Amino acid sequence: xxxxxxxxxxxxxxxxxxxxxxxxxxxxxxxxxxxxxxxxxxxxxxxxxxxxxxxxxxxxxxxxxxxxxxxxxxxxxxxxxxxxxxxxxxxxxxxxxxxxxxxxxxxxxxxxxxxxxxxxxxxxxxxxxxxxxxxxxxxxxxxxxxxxxxxxxxxxxxxxxxxxxxxxxxxxxxxxxxxxxxxxx
Amino acid sequence: xxxxxxxxxxxxxxxxxxxxxxxxxxxxxxxxxxxxxxxxxxxxxxxxxxxxxxxxxxxxxxxxxxxxxxxxxxxxxxxxxxxxxxxxxxxxxxxxxxxxxxxxxxxxxxxxxxxxxxxxxxxxxxxxxxxxxxxxxxxxxxxxxxxxxxxxxxxxxxxxxxxx
Numbered sequence: 001x002x003x004x005x006x007x008x009x010x011x012x013x014x015x016x017x018x019x020x021x022x023x024x025x026x027x028x029x030x031x032x033x034x035x036x037x038x039x040x041x042x043x044x045x046x047x048x049x050x051x052x053x054x055x056x057x058x059x060x061x062x063x064x065x066x067x068x069x070x071x072x073x074x075x076x077x078x079x080x081x082x083x084x085x086x087x088x089x090x091x092x093x094x095x096x097x098x099x100x101x102x103x104x105x106x107x108x109x110x111x112x113x114x115x116x117x118x119x120x121x122x123x124x125x126x127x128x129x130x131x132x133x134x135x136x137x138x139x140x141x142x143x144x145x146x147x148x149x150x151x152x153x154x155x156x157x158x159x160x161x162x163x164x165x166x167x168x169x170x171x172x173x174x175x176x177x178x179x180x181x182x183x184x185x
Numbered sequence: 186x187x188x189x190x191x192x193x194x195x196x197x198x199x200x201x202x203x204x205x206x207x208x209x210x211x212x213x214x215x216x217x218x219x220x221x222x223x224x225x226x227x228x229x230x231x232x233x234x235x236x237x238x239x240x241x242x243x244x245x246x247x248x249x250x251x252x253x254x255x256x257x258x259x260x261x262x263x264x265x266x267x268x269x270x271x272x273x274x275x276x277x278x279x280x281x282x283x284x285x286x287x288x289x290x291x292x293x294x295x296x297x298x299x300x301x302x303x304x305x306x307x308x309x310x311x312x313x314x315x316x317x318x319x320x321x322x323x324x325x326x327x328x329x330x331x332x333x334x335x336x337x338x339x340x341x342x343x344x345x346x347x348x349x
Contacts, residue, residue, distance in 0.1 A: 017230045017233055017276075020234055023237060028240040034244075050235065053187065062224040063201075063220035066216045067201035124324055132305045133339075143281065150348075154294070169334075
């Protein structure tokens, strides 16, 4: 058994947020001075109501992520993906990319474990691209409050084939001579 | 639409919580605690980003964004957005705030999709900080290499599907 993945750094504030906060304040002051108080309040109200409307979905996303983390052992996932090959292997890897919650610190060790369990580079690539582009936690927790449901559903619908395409491209590159097992750590 | 999504999501939460409860009270409590904790810690960042992107979009004159990234900017706009995404540093709050601000101030949706796809897949610092230490380096480069065409494909597929 592997040790459990290290805990993600949990902080409510960081430099990225500080930069955006500074930009936000500068922009808010600009709008207030240039367009007046009423327009300022109108925009603030519009954004706050969008944000508030998304909160139940964000909370649901956090809870689903927490339960899936507890209920689905990562070793089991690594074994499933490692034992599959061919096109089914890509599909299964992409499906788990969609399903597994968590940030980069929990995802990349799982991807590394896939290789050790026997998955090929195509499956690993499909998994990472799937987690990046169609993973539900990022979509629910981050994208929805910013873009609203219609936009996010549309973007994800357009992204569904991409993990498979990336996995196939990786297999073509490997078949064409790209060596990836030479310097495994 | 948004009500249906809420019902579906909370059904999933209910089923997962039920499965956890079947396996023991401790598991249920752990799940609820971890999920709520994550939510509380994320709230300020998401709030600042969402409200900030609204004001940034409003402060930017529309004629700055539309010619470069607007719906009429076509393939050139997609290329520009992809480059912008690749060069955007920082965590999700930065990438999503910039994308949302651009969309609100007149960028085309396929261009914004190219931006956020490139930002999510390419960001060099994330490759170096997260991927390389945890996976064989050559797999990371292979992953980055085959990701190069994906923002263009995402934008093209989004245009094909058409906005709902």
